[in-house]
Structure formats: structure tokens, C-alpha cells
Amino acid sequence: MNKQWSPELHDFPAELLLLLDMVQSGRSSFAALNVADQSLDWQAFGSLALHHRLYPTIHAVCNAQSQQLPSNMLQWLNQKYQRNAFTMLQLSGQMQRVTQALTDRQIRALQLKGPVLAQxxxxxxxxxxxxxxxxxxxIEQADEAEQVLLSLGFVKTQEVPRTTDNWRWRYNHESYVDERTGVEIELHWRLNGDAGAxxxxxxxxxxxxxxxxxxxxIxxxxxxxxxxxxCVHGARHAWFRLRWLVDIDRLVQSQLDWQLLRRLTHQYKCNHIVGQAFVLTHWMLHTPISGEMAQWADAPRAQDLARRVLVFIREKVNLCPEPETQVLAKYYRSYQYALKTIGQKALFWVRxxxxxxxxxxxxxxxxxxYFMYYPLHPFLLLYRRTQRRDAVQREVEQQ
Incomplete structure (x- = not known):
């Protein structure tokens, strides 16, 4: 490796640094790949590209540099790319079908990610x-939108608990699947669950x-x-997939209204989260920190939050829904608490x-x-905490 990476990434494996080099938007020189370097583990590289969902992004780069890659790696990338192309076309078709059905019922709908983000x-x-x-x-049309999905053949696969009165405020979506095609839909009534304003x-x-x-x-x-x-979505998931940072890298190079962004991040108290994303893209993808971005990226809290997630990226941790080990789960909960604003922390303790x-x-x-849950709550909370602590201790002893 001959690229000057951030000192924060000094312990990242060579295969991960190579992947980062290849996905840089218009700035990658492919310098990270040394043909004479026999120490690269291409199987590990492929595993990382799959985990971080970056194989379609690096497909064009690898084809352009095909003489420098093992033939089996090129073949694997081509297969994954073609399969993903089919999946995205299928998602696009279902997106059009669902959008038209919602429009016919006069239900306004915003697509959050998926094909619109790719395009x-x-x-x-x-x-x-x-x-x-x-x-x-x-939110007032969520039930009606659900009926539209059910009429199209979707089946609910994830239903939020409705035992408390504030369930629609604490949660933000329910999930459905078309059993004929396997296409999944998350129907949101909020952008983020339990995230405050x-x-x-x-x-x-x-x-x-x-x-x-x-x-x-659409x-x-x-x-x-x-x-x-x-940024909020990536931060809540500790950026364990680099694909999300590549999205941010692409987005900040588009035409943004920085004055509007400044007003929105201040209004909704997410300056530290946007700053974290800018810091991470700069460290990992060499995204230039423009004068407009500096006010978010230079904040000490943003840089601290960026450092906190490096372990999840380096160790290829899957955080859906929880880390694989109790030790990482404990660290993840600490990180999640650090993300909260003062108001969110206060609400956390009230709850x-x-x-x-x-x-x-x-x-x-x-x-x-149900009224018995009020006096029982402290004891049930202590019981769960004890169970988690014992699980962590057993895991440490086994290591």
C-alpha cells in the first residue's frame, strides 16, 4: 500500500484498504494494488466486498484493471454484478407498481433508498x-397504505409491538414481503424510530x-x-457497511444547499451525526472537506464519534439487529448512548x-x-441487566 491513509486506519487490513481505494468517487488511482504484492488475500477481499455491499461499485474499476486481478475474482465479480442488476430491476418494477397503487388511492409516498438512490x-x-x-x-395514512400493500399480495412479516400507547412514536416502520417475488417493503410513517424531533x-x-x-x-x-x-441511518448502525459512506461521498459532491442544511441540522439537533459522516468519508475515502463541510467535521464530538465506529468496520461486524458477541453488543450500546442529544438522554432515563x-x-x-408492570418494572430491568452481564462474563471466560 502506498496511499497516505489517515493514521486512524493504521490497523486496517490491506484488503480493506484496497477496497476503500477502489470505491473513491473519481479519485481512485488504483494505487493501492501492487501486482507484486503476494500477501493480498483475494478471498478475504471478496468477503469484504460482499459484506460492505460494494461489489457492484468496484465492478467497473476491476474490469478496467482486469489484467491486475485474478481471473476467479473477476468471474465472481461479474456473477455478483449481474445478479444484483436483475435484483435492482425487479425492485424497480415493484416500486413502480406500489407507487401507482398508492397514487390511485391518493396516498402520497416518498421513496427513501433503493432504486431511486442508485439512480x-x-x-x-x-x-x-x-x-x-x-x-x-x-402517519395518518399508514393503515390505508398497509391495505394497499395487502391488496397487491404483500404479507406482513414484521409487526411492531402495540402494547403501549406510544408505539407509533417509538417505532417507525413495519415490514412486508411479496411471497411470489421475494421483494420486501418497509412501510415507514417516520424516518427514524424513537429519534426525537x-x-x-x-x-x-x-x-x-x-x-x-x-x-x-417517483x-x-x-x-x-x-x-x-x-447520516442518521448510517450512524445508528455504526456505519458497519461502507456502502453507506460511499453514498455520502457521492451526495456531498452534488449541488447541496449548505445554508438549508445548516438550518436543518441545527433545528433537528444532528450536527454531530452529519459531522461524523463527513469525518469518516474524509478518513476512508479521501472526500475533500470543503469550507462548507468544515463546520460539521471539525467538531471534536464528530471526530470522537467517528473513532468509536472504527472497530465495527475493521472487524467486519454485522449489527443487524445486534453484534455477534456480547462484548461488542455492550460497546455498541455505549456508542448508541453517545449519539443521543441531551434531551434524548433525558428521555432515555425517563423511559x-x-x-x-x-x-x-x-x-x-x-x-x-398490566398495572402490575409499574411496580415490577425496576425488578424486571435489573433481571435483564443481570442476564446480559452474566452473558458477557461467560463470553470473556471462554476467550
């Missing part, structure tokens, strides 16, 4: 992976942008709202004192006895 950021559906569609509708649907709709897919008008988030949403869905799962009671 708007990469200019090609096949250059980005997506496993499902994320659709945001007004965020842009309302009417505000998002006013700033939306429109793309055309096969003659169907609405998606405006650039600034999209940047905030992707610790009130019964929740976890209590009802720990000790199921008939509805007529």
Missing part, C-alpha cells in the same frame, strides 16, 4: 445494492425531488433531507423508569394485570 447517486441501477424498498407515507412529512414533501422510472413519477427526499436521513415492551416479553401477564 440519483450513481446514475445506474446496477451500481448499488438494495435488499428492499423503503416507503414513507403520512425530525422533519415532518409535509416538510419533506415540499422539498422532494422527482425521478422517472418507466413512465412512472418521489424521493430532497438532497438535504436525504443527506440527513442517510427506563416506565414499563415497556421488554417487560411484557420478560414476564407476560394478562391484560387485566
Amino acid at each position: 440519483s447517486l450513481y446514475g445506474d441501477l446496477s451500481r448499488r445494492t438494495s435488499k428492499d424498498l423503503d416507503v414513507l407515507v403520512p 425530525e422533519q415532518g412529512f409535509e416538510e419533506l414533501w415540499e422539498r422532494r425531488q422527482q425521478l422517472e422510472f418507466g413512465g412512472t413519477a 418521489q424521493m427526499l430532497g438532497q438535504e433531507d436525504l443527506l440527513i436521513y442517510l 427506563k423508569m416506565a414499563p415497556d415492551d421488554w417487560d411484557m416479553q420478560t414476564l407476560p401477564l394478562p391484560k387485566m394485570l
Whole structure:
């Protein structure tokens, strides 16, 4: 490796640094690949490209440098690329079908990621992976939108707990699947679950942008709202997939209204989260920190949060829904707490004192006895904490 990477990445494996070099938007010289370097583990490289969902992004780079890559790696990349191209076309078709059905029922819908993100950021559906569609509708039309999905043949696969009255505020989506095609949809009524204040649907709709897919008008988030949403989504998941940082790298090089972004991040108290994303893209993808970006990236809290997630990227950790080990799970919970604003931390502790869905799962009671969860809550909370601590201790002893 001869590229000057950030000192923060000194312990990243060579295969991961190579992957980072290859996905830089228009700036990669492929300098990280040394043909004479026999120490590169191409199987590990392929595993990383798959884990970080970057194989379609590096496909064009690898084809251009085909003489420098093992033939079996090129063949693997071509197979993955073609399969992803088919998947994205299938998602695009379902997106048009669902959008038209919602429009017919006069339900406004914003596509959050999926094919619209691939098209708007990469200019090609096949250059980005997506496993499902994320659709945001007004909260008052969520039930009606669900009926539309059910009428199209989708089946609900994930239903949020509704035992407490504030479930629609604490959670943000439910999941559905078309069993004929396997296409999954997450129907959102909020951008983020349990995240405090965020842009309302009417505000998002006013700033939306429109793309055309096969003659169907598809609405998606405006650039600034999209940047905030992707930063919050990546931060909540500790950026364990580098694909999300590549998205940010592409997005900050587009035409952004920096004054609007400054107002929105201040209003919704997410300066530190956007700053973290800018720091990480600079460290890993050499994204230039412009004068406009510096006010977010230079903040000490943003840089601290960026350092906290490096372990999840370096160790190829899967955080869906929880880290594989109890030790990492504990560290992840600490990181999640560090992400919160002062108000969110206060609300977090208030909720610790009130019964929740976890209590009802720990000790199921008939509805007529739900009032008992109030005096029992501290004991159930202590029980769960003890169980987690014992699990961590057992894991440490086994290492």
C-alpha cells in the first residue's frame, strides 16, 4: 500500500484498504494494488466486498484493471454484478407498481433508498445494492397504505409491538414481503424510530425531488433531507457497511444547499451525526472537506464519534439487529448512548423508569394485570441487566 491513509486506519487490513481505494468517487488511482504484492488475500477481499455491499461499485474499476486481478475474482465479480442488476430491476418494477397503487388511492409516498438512490447517486441501477424498498407515507395514512400493500399480495412479516400507547412514536416502520417475488417493503410513517424531533412529512414533501422510472413519477427526499436521513441511518448502525459512506461521498459532491442544511441540522439537533459522516468519508475515502463541510467535521464530538465506529468496520461486524458477541453488543450500546442529544438522554432515563415492551416479553401477564408492570418494572430491568452481564462474563471466560 502506498496511499497516505489517515493514521486512524493504521490497523486496517490491506484488503480493506484496497477496497476503500477502489470505491473513491473519481479519485481512485488504483494505487493501492501492487501486482507484486503476494500477501493480498483475494478471498478475504471478496468477503469484504460482499459484506460492505460494494461489489457492484468496484465492478467497473476491476474490469478496467482486469489484467491486475485474478481471473476467479473477476468471474465472481461479474456473477455478483449481474445478479444484483436483475435484483435492482425487479425492485424497480415493484416500486413502480406500489407507487401507482398508492397514487390511485391518493396516498402520497416518498421513496427513501433503493432504486431511486442508485439512480440519483450513481446514475445506474446496477451500481448499488438494495435488499428492499423503503416507503414513507403520512402517519395518518399508514393503515390505508398497509391495505394497499395487502391488496397487491404483500404479507406482513414484521409487526411492531402495540402494547403501549406510544408505539407509533417509538417505532417507525413495519415490514412486508411479496411471497411470489421475494421483494420486501418497509412501510415507514417516520424516518427514524424513537429519534426525537425530525422533519415532518409535509416538510419533506415540499422539498422532494422527482425521478422517472418507466413512465412512472417517483418521489424521493430532497438532497438535504436525504443527506440527513442517510447520516442518521448510517450512524445508528455504526456505519458497519461502507456502502453507506460511499453514498455520502457521492451526495456531498452534488449541488447541496449548505445554508438549508445548516438550518436543518441545527433545528433537528444532528450536527454531530452529519459531522461524523463527513469525518469518516474524509478518513476512508479521501472526500475533500470543503469550507462548507468544515463546520460539521471539525467538531471534536464528530471526530470522537467517528473513532468509536472504527472497530465495527475493521472487524467486519454485522449489527443487524445486534453484534455477534456480547462484548461488542455492550460497546455498541455505549456508542448508541453517545449519539443521543441531551434531551434524548433525558428521555432515555425517563423511559427506563416506565414499563415497556421488554417487560411484557420478560414476564407476560394478562391484560387485566398490566398495572402490575409499574411496580415490577425496576425488578424486571435489573433481571435483564443481570442476564446480559452474566452473558458477557461467560463470553470473556471462554476467550
